Amino acid sequence: MIKAAVIGHPISHSLSPLIHQYWFKKHNIDAVYHALDIAPADLNARVHALIDDGYAGFNVTVPHKQKIMQLCDDIDDTARAVGAVNTALIKQGRIIGCNTDAYGYIENIKNNAPSFDFRNKRALVLGAGGAARAVVYGLLDAGFSHITLTNRTQENAQILARDFKNVDVVDWNTREKACIDADLLTNTTVLGMKGQEELPMDLSYLPDHALVCDIVYKPLHTTLIRNAQARNLRTITGIGMLLHQARPAFAAWTNIWPDVDEALIDMITARALS
Numbered sequence: 001m002i003k004a005a006v007i008g009h010p011i012s013h014s015l016s017p018l019i020h021q022y023w024f025k026k027h028n029i030d031a032v033y034h035a036l037d038i039a040p041a042d043l044n045a046r047v048h049a050l051i052d053d054g055y056a057g058f059n060v061t062v063p064h065k066q067k068i069m070q071l072c073d074d075i076d077d078t079a080r081a082v083g084a085v086n087t088a089l090i091k092q093g094r095i096i097g098c099n100t101d102a103y104g105y106i107e108n109i110k111n112n113a114p115s116f117d118f119r120n121k122r123a124l125v126l127g128a129g130g131a132a133r134a135v136v137y138g139l140l141d142a143g144f145s146h147i148t149l150t151n152r153t154q155e156n157a158q159i160l161a162r163d164f165k166n167v168d169v170v171d172w173n174t175r176e177k178a179c180i181d182a183d184l185l186t187n188t189t190v191l192g193m194k195g196q197e198e199l200p201m202d203l204s205y206l207p208d209h210a211l212v213c214d215i216v217y218k219p220l221h222t223t224l225i226r227n228a229q230a231r232n233l234r235t236i237t238g239i240g241m242l243l244h245q246a247r248p249a250f251a252a253w254t255n256i257w258p259d260v261d262e263a264l265i266d267m268i269t270a271r272a273l274s
C-alpha cells in the first residue's frame, strides 16, 4: 500500500487529501493520503517518523515550505530556484525536495486561457512570500521578459528580486499605476482570502487585454476577480493552481500522471465555495 500525506500547521483546511484520494480511487490504487498537523518544533522528528513508517512522500504546506529544505537530502533544480519545497519524495530513506507550485500556476493559465502567449510579456506580481517565488519563477521560465514586484514590506520584495533576473520592485502604494503596462496581474498575497482583509486595488490602469489571476481560492471569486470580470478582463481563479500542482506529486508516488477532470474540478470547487 502506498502511503502519502500533506504536512502543515494548521492543516484541517487542506483540500489535498480529497484530490489525491479522488485519483487513488479513479486509478484503483491501494493507497492512503493523510493530513498531518505538524508544529514547527516537531518537524524534524515527525518527518523522520514518516520515513520509518514507509511513506512514499508528502506534500508540504504553510509554514514548512522553506524549513523542510534543511531536512532534504537532495533538492531538485526547480525547488532550488524557487527557494521552497512543496513536494517531498522518500527514496531509500532519503528525502528529495521538489516544487510543483510553479508548474501548477502556469498549467492553470494554460488550461483556462489557452490562447495566452507567455513570450515577451510583462507581469505585475503582488506579494513576496513563497507563493510569489513560485509565480515569478514560473512566469520567467514560461517566457515572460519582465516582472514588476510589489509588496507591503518592500524589503521582502527586494530580497526576492535579487534571486531572479528581470524583476524590478516598486512601492506597494504605486501598485495601481504599475498596472499600466502589465499583460498579466497576479495576486499572491493573502489579501482577499476568507478571514483576511480585502485587497484594495483599482484596476482601471490595466490594459484591456490583461489577464488577472488570483492564487486565493477561498472564496473562489475574490473581489479582485470580480472587479476584473466587471471590467471584462480575462480572469483565472486559484483553484486550478491547487489542482495542477498536485499532478506531478501524485505521479511521483504512483508513476501515474493524473488528469484534472470535470468531476474533480466540480468536487473541489464545491468545497472552495462552501
Ligand code: ATR
Binding pocket: 062, 126, 127, 128, 129, 130, 131, 132, 151, 152, 153, 154, 156, 188, 189, 190, 191, 197
Ligand atoms: P505564502 O507562502 O503563501 O506566499 P507568506 O510567505 O506568508 O505566504 O506570504 C504572504 C504574503 O502576503 C506576503 O507578501 C505578505 O506581505 P509581507 O511580506 O509584507 O508580510 C502579504 N501580506 C500578508 N498580509 C498582508 C496585508 N495585510 N497587506 C498586504 N500584504 C500582506
